[in-house]
Amino acid sequence: MPFFLVAPQLSQAQVKVDSTGALSIGRNTMKNARLTIGDSNSAMAGGGSGIVVDLHLPKAKGRTCGVFSKIWGDSSIETPSIGIFGYCSQASKGRAYGVIGGVSATQKGVGVYGTAGGYGKTYGEPVDGSYAGYFAGPTYVKGTLTATEVITPSDITLKENIISIEDEEESVGSTLDNVMNMNVIKYNYKPQEITIEPEDEEIDDEESMLLGSKLQTSNRILEMSQQKHYGLSAQEIREIYPDVVRESQDGILGVNYIELVPILIRSIQELKAELDLLKGKDAEPMKARSMNIQEETTDVKDATDFPVEATLAQNTPNPFSERTTIRFTLPDNTKNAYIYVFDMSGKMHKQIPVNSSMQSIVIEGHELPAGMYIYSLVIGGKEVKTRRMILTK
Numbered sequence: 001m002p003f004f005l006v007a008p009q010l011s012q013a014q015v016k017v018d019s020t021g022a023l024s025i026g027r028n029t030m031k032n033a034r035l036t037i038g039d040s041n042s043a044m045a046g047g048g049s050g051i052v053v054d055l056h057l058p059k060a061k062g063r064t065c066g067v068f069s070k071i072w073g074d075s076s077i078e079t080p081s082i083g084i085f086g087y088c089s090q091a092s093k094g095r096a097y098g099v100i101g102g103v104s105a106t107q108k109g110v111g112v113y114g115t116a117g118g119y120g121k122t123y124g125e126p127v128d129g130s131y132a133g134y135f136a137g138p139t140y141v142k143g144t145l146t147a148t149e150v151i152t153p154s155d156i157t158l159k160e161n162i163i164s165i166e167d168e169e170e171s172v173g174s175t176l177d178n179v180m181n182m183n184v185i186k187y188n189y190k191p192q193e194i195t196i197e198p199e200d201e202e203i204d205d206e207e208s209m210l211l212g213s214k215l216q217t218s219n220r221i222l223e224m225s226q227q228k229h230y231g232l233s234a235q236e237i238r239e240i241y242p243d244v245v246r247e248s249q250d251g252i253l254g255v256n257y258i259e260l261v262p263i264l265i266r267s268i269q270e271l272k273a274e275l276d277l278l279k280g281k282d283a284e285p286m287k288a289r290s291m292n293i294q295e296e297t298t299d300v301k302d303a304t305d306f307p308v309e310a311t312l313a314q315n316t317p318n319p320f321s322e323r324t325t326i327r328f329t330l331p332d333n334t335k336n337a338y339i340y341v342f343d344m345s346g347k348m349h350k351q352i353p354v355n356s357s358m359q360s361i362v363i364e365g366h367e368l369p370a371g372m373y374i375y376s377l378v379i380g381g382k383e384v385k386t387r388r389m390i391l392t393k
Helices: 175-180 205-225 234-240 257-278 283-291 303-309
Strands: 015-017 023-025 033-038 049-054 109-115 130-136 185-187 229-231 245-247 253-255 323-329 337-343 348-354 360-364 371-379 382-391
Touching (some): 175 257, 234 253, 257 382, 348 360
Parallel strands (some): 023 033, 033 049, 109 130
Antiparallel strands (some): 185 229, 245 253, 323 360, 337 371
């Protein structure tokens, strides 16, 4: 393979080759380095290095690179094209690095910068901060990703077209119902086979080590395929919340589990409202409410039949801001039936007559102040069912 070396324009530069064949271009030679370019003031002087580039160009304009590599490949050939390849073996424990990059914590920049898919600029773009790694574009991790924190940018200044999820519930249904329809599954990933077929030509030691590394990776993937996982089917979630499902470049569907967290929070809020109702809290407001209901003669023979034949559903959406729908059913020919709406102090705000030909009523948010309300279905002065609703502004 031909090798081309472009030496920098250094003042009083010298080219030296010592007895071991090490080449240096510059005023000084780095000990144990095979190729030195520059003044060799690197902190790694006590160790061994393949290529050392040590440049001090304070007046240089434009981009300055210690090592620049650009590969022009043939897309019809399946062999890999690699700009910079790093591999480390037989190093000290815990200090084997294929590629390492760093930036001073006192200045803005990144240790390792990568772009893909048309994001960012090939030669880097200004970064407002100091980062070990910065990746602009799709990033794929095949294996285990470990992080002490995972942060999703959520500043309100980054967002537009903001609506409350409760505004969608009238069309997509209760969040709690949608969560209940999610099928949690336990599964294994299918093992991924890696076939390594060395060519007939002789394999040197470095290629041998790389093949060994691939074999170890294959064994690790086999171990991972034996582990049990818990999750959801992306195909099923797409039917409920399509916006949290993503399709990768290879056509595989994935679920954004982080964005499912707000949905779960919303379902807990709905469940809490229902649990508070079932616990029968706020006995005093309930008592005050019943005092405001006038006793009337029922036209149904046995009031104990009401819970069986008469129903009162939870309003949707709940909580609500603009309007909400209360659905109910009544026995045929029911008379003197009302839906009462009270605030938590027991004050009655609405008395709405209903009959068996009706299936629902609508409560307009602008007619009531924000807060929690109790609504009851009452037939002939007898309470059939009571639920709560929350109005937000």
